[in-house]
Amino acid sequence: xxxxxxxxxxxxxxxxxxxxxxxxxxxxxxxxxxxxxxxxxxxxxxxxxxxxxxxxxxxxxxxxxxxxxxxxxxxxxxxxxxxxxxxxxxxxxxxxxxxxxxxxxxxxxxxxxxxxxxxxxxxxxxxxxxxxxxxxxxxxxxxxxxxxxxxxxxxxxxxxxxxxxxxxxxxxxxxxxxxxxxxxxxxxxxxxxxxxxxxxxxxxxxxxxxxxxxxxxxxxxxxxxxxxxxxxxxxxxxxxxxxxxxxxxxxxxxxxxxxxxxxxxxxxxxxxxxxxxxxxxxxxxxxxxxxxxxxxxxxxxxxxxxxxxxxxxxxxxxxxxxxxxxxxxxxxxxxxxxxxxxxxxxxxxxxxxxxxxxxxxxxxxxxxxxxxxxxxxxxxxxxxxxxxxxxxxxxxxxxxxxxxxxxxxxxxxxxxxxxxxxxxxxxxxxxxxxxxxxxxxxxxxxxxxxxxxxxxxxxxxxxxxxxxxxxxxxxxxxxxxxxxxxxxxxxxxxxxxxxxxxxxxxxxx
Amino acid sequence: xxxxxxxxxxxxxxxxxxxxxxxxxxxxxxxxxxxxxxxxxxxxxxxxxxxxxxxxxxxxxxxxxxxxxxxxxxxxxxxxxxxxxxxxxxxxxxxxxxxxxxxxxxxxxxxxxxxxxxxxxxxxxxxxxxxxxxxxxxxxxxxxxxxxxxxxxxxxxxxxxxxxxxxxxxxxxxxxxxxxxxxxxxxxxxxxxxxxxxxxxxxxxxxxxxxxxxxxxxxxxxxxxxxxxxxxxxxxxxxxxxxxxxxxxxxxxxxxxxxxxxxxxxxxxxxxxxxxxxxxxxxxxxxxxxxxxxxxxxxxxxxxxxxxxxxxxxxxxxxxxxxxxxxxxxxxxx
Numbered sequence: 001x002x003x004x005x006x007x008x009x010x011x012x013x014x015x016x017x018x019x020x021x022x023x024x025x026x027x028x029x030x031x032x033x034x035x036x037x038x039x040x041x042x043x044x045x046x047x048x049x050x051x052x053x054x055x056x057x058x059x060x061x062x063x064x065x066x067x068x069x070x071x072x073x074x075x076x077x078x079x080x081x082x083x084x085x086x087x088x089x090x091x092x093x094x095x096x097x098x099x100x101x102x103x104x105x106x107x108x109x110x111x112x113x114x115x116x117x118x119x120x121x122x123x124x125x126x127x128x129x130x131x132x133x134x135x136x137x138x139x140x141x142x143x144x145x146x147x148x149x150x151x152x153x154x155x156x157x158x159x160x161x162x163x164x165x166x167x168x169x170x171x172x173x174x175x176x177x178x179x180x181x182x183x184x185x186x187x188x189x190x191x192x193x194x195x196x197x198x199x200x201x202x203x204x205x206x207x208x209x210x211x212x213x214x215x216x217x218x219x220x221x222x223x224x225x226x227x228x229x230x231x232x233x234x235x236x237x238x239x240x241x242x243x244x245x246x247x248x249x250x251x252x253x254x255x256x257x258x259x260x261x262x263x264x265x266x267x268x269x270x271x272x273x274x275x276x277x278x279x280x281x282x283x284x285x286x287x288x289x290x291x292x293x294x295x296x297x298x299x300x301x302x303x304x305x306x307x308x309x310x311x312x313x314x315x316x317x318x319x320x321x322x323x324x325x326x327x328x329x330x331x332x333x334x335x336x337x338x339x340x341x342x343x344x345x346x347x348x349x350x351x352x353x354x355x356x357x358x359x360x361x362x363x364x365x366x367x368x369x370x371x372x373x374x375x376x377x378x379x380x381x382x383x384x385x386x387x388x389x390x391x392x393x394x395x396x397x398x399x400x401x402x403x404x405x406x407x408x409x410x411x412x413x414x415x416x417x418x419x420x421x422x423x424x425x426x427x428x429x430x431x432x433x434x435x436x437x438x439x440x441x442x443x444x445x446x447x448x449x450x451x452x453x454x455x456x457x458x459x460x461x462x463x464x465x466x467x468x469x470x471x472x473x474x475x476x477x478x479x480x481x482x483x484x485x486x487x488x489x490x491x492x493x494x495x496x497x498x499x500x501x502x503x504x505x506x507x508x509x
Numbered sequence: 510x511x512x513x514x515x516x517x518x519x520x521x522x523x524x525x526x527x528x529x530x531x532x533x534x535x536x537x538x539x540x541x542x543x544x545x546x547x548x549x550x551x552x553x554x555x556x557x558x559x560x561x562x563x564x565x566x567x568x569x570x571x572x573x574x575x576x577x578x579x580x581x582x583x584x585x586x587x588x589x590x591x592x593x594x595x596x597x598x599x600x601x602x603x604x605x606x607x608x609x610x611x612x613x614x615x616x617x618x619x620x621x622x623x624x625x626x627x628x629x630x631x632x633x634x635x636x637x638x639x640x641x642x643x644x645x646x647x648x649x650x651x652x653x654x655x656x657x658x659x660x661x662x663x664x665x666x667x668x669x670x671x672x673x674x675x676x677x678x679x680x681x682x683x684x685x686x687x688x689x690x691x692x693x694x695x696x697x698x699x700x701x702x703x704x705x706x707x708x709x710x711x712x713x714x715x716x717x718x719x720x721x722x723x724x725x726x727x728x729x730x731x732x733x734x735x736x737x738x739x740x741x742x743x744x745x746x747x748x749x750x751x752x753x754x755x756x757x758x759x760x761x762x763x764x765x766x767x768x769x770x771x772x773x774x775x776x777x778x779x780x781x782x783x784x785x786x787x788x789x790x791x792x793x794x795x796x797x798x799x800x801x802x803x804x805x806x807x808x809x810x811x812x813x814x815x816x817x818x819x820x821x822x823x824x825x826x827x828x829x830x831x832x833x834x835x836x837x838x839x840x841x842x843x
Binding site: 314316335336337339340345346348353354355356357358359360364367368369371372374375378379380382422426 | 733
């Protein structure tokens with residue numbers, strides 16, 4: 001295989017977002033007619049790399065080559081012209097247009113006659129394109145919003161194949177970012193058939209999936225990414241699920257990093273309980289207990305339902321079945337205000353959109369969840385707001401030019417500390433930490449870990465959705481694993497008895 | 510990243526300064542210009558007029574400031590003001606005579622008008638918050654409803670009957686050049702200011718305007734706050750209507766219509782951001798004076814009545830273009 005010229009190659013691609021490195025110099029080489037698998041945990045950098053190849057995002061550094069020539073696309077259109085097409089994880093069809101209009105979106109020129117689009121001709125051409133991928137039961141006139149997700153996926157693939165074919169190149173590169181997550185078994189098989197057909201014509205496919213069995217079935221070669229780096233590539237015939245798991249998670253749980261010396265045995269009292277909780281179409285039959293002073297880690301890939309469980313617990317979403325009990329009492333929160341009254345508060349995942357108010361000062365952000373507690377008479381005491389802010393800035397060592405500074409002027413890690421300060425100042429004693437170290441550098445991470453240990457030492461309880469699996473296992477007393485909305489396993493994670501990541505991952509995927 | 514955030518912060522602060530001083534410097538410039546060119550502009554009679562007539566606009570603008578603070582808007586204020594205005598006078602005319610005395614009649618008329626404002630504001634708040642209709646559209650629809658309602662109650666202007674003049678005489682009370690209406694309006698401003706800056710609910714309005722999602726997750730009563738503010742805003746609109754009735758000793762079913770633009774202009778000139786999160790009652794007072802001086806100045810110079818609206822509209826566009834906050838991307842009106 002090495003004697004052939006690669007169709008596409010990327011070397012040393014790095015990408016950083018707002019201070020964190022999503023990619024730290026990865027490489028990818030694809031030969032003509034090859035199906036390459038790309039696997040790794042959430043946040044390993046797979047999607048980021050694909051977005052760079054398709055021109056949706058620029059790389060911070062590194063070089064790419066296509067057809068042996070330097071390649072630096074600024075827009076997906078440019079990449080299309082070179083023969084690269086991508087099916088995005090989030091679907092990119094325009095649902096209020098019909099199938100044919102979507103397939104030829106941006107390429108309507110070929111059907112133009114006297115300034116008008118010849119729709120009949122376009123529909124006929126669309127029928128051709130669909131037949132190419134063996135979709136014969138869909139009218140090109142049908143609106144995309146009337147189709148189910150699986151059909152949309154096939155149309156998306158048909159569209160991409162068509163776009164790359166238009167490039168006039170013999171060899172195209174098609175990027176598929178988790179295309180199978182919404183498909184049924186039969187549809188997956190059809191997709192695989194199409195992929196093989198594409199490859200047999202000398203085109204190449206990059207296939208990203210969380211389902212390792214699929215990757216092993218369809219690919220020729222597999223790249224494994226971890227934390228923005230490539231940890232190796234191997235021929236599929238040499239790979240096994242177990243080997244891939246081990247490569248994906250590494251073996252680096254360190255004792256000091258997670259302050260294991262401070263990990264305690266939780267109390268016996270149950271502070272929060274989920275009983276047969278369900279949210280229609282997302283997860284079902286989820287039951288667990290959270291004890292006083294416990295850190296319970298929820299693990300699962302994106303779409304496993306763990307995010308929605310958090311939203312329900314903090315009052316942002318209502319369950320469709322089952323119930324939540326807080327300290328033995330049934331809790332039906334209609335909004336986060338009520339959850340906070342019952343002493344439950346979430347530190348949200350998307351700091352920018354859900355966690356902080358950029359246009360307010362540090363002190364006002366810290367007081368956001370505790371305004372009622374800072375009253376003297378009918379008024380909020382400015383002195384107490386200031387005093388509270390000063391105290392937390394000191395305790396958590398928040399780097400700021402003073403409590404009056406606008407939050408937007410702080411770095412990501414310090415903003416996250418402000419969010420923690422706010423949560424701690426609220427005196428809520430059941431905290432849901434949704435990716436508490438997201439977008440935070442290593443130093444701040446360790447401080448936050450130490451802080452989480454201190455929180456539970458005070459008798460507070462924590463539900464943790466770790467930013468990485470390593471983090472969840474390292475911090476938690478107990479791990480609950482979810483897959484596709486169902487609890488698939490539970491591990492004790494006491495000091496000395498932490499589960500292997502491989503074992504947890506195998507229940508997640 | 511750190512470099513970028515610092516720049517962002519500085520640009521933000523510079524813009525804040527521009528907005529902060531914009532209406533203040535506009536007032537000074539206008540006053541200086543007008544008093545040099547127009548001999549009697551700063552004379553006591555014009556000044557008395559100017560200061561007294563700003564009261565209704567000030568009351569309504571202060572109400573709107575709170576709504577804009579959390580990123581919504583109420584375009585029905587002018588129409589609510591009209592309905593309250595005709596309700597007040599119509600009641601005095603039809604039922605004032607059957608009341609034991611003028612005092613009771615006045616109280617009853619006040620109560621009816623204010624009740625209406627309260628209900629109108631509450632309805633808008635509930636529809637906006639619970640049914641998730643954008644406030645822009647919801648209030649536009651209500652504007653249409655209340656405009657017609659005002660015409661249904663009184664299709665032509667009605668005067669306050671002479672025996673009932675006691676109900677509106679308070680409007681002419683004055684202390685030097687400062688009239689009682691302005692004093693009352695300023696008292697309201699101070700109340701709103703204290704509410705906005707010192708109470709838990711008031712402070713949460715800034716958080717909701719800055720990032721509604723974050724405020725919700727942080728456990729702020731977003732829905733309740735919004736409905737409460739819309740209700741108070743309705744109250745302010747109806748109070749404005751009563752003031753206008755007292756000023757003219759009569760009512761007109763279309764009296765509030767031109768106020769909608771004046772109110773928004775006053776708030777924005779006073780530093781309120783249409784995207785929410787910024788603005789203050791005190792800033793709005795400056796905005797109100799800017800608007801009032803422009804209008805009064807145009808009258809004084811003798812700008813043709815039809816041209817006045819053209820001039821004013823252009824001025825508002827220019828002023829908003831200069832002071833508008835473009836740092837937050839996204840929808841202008843939520």
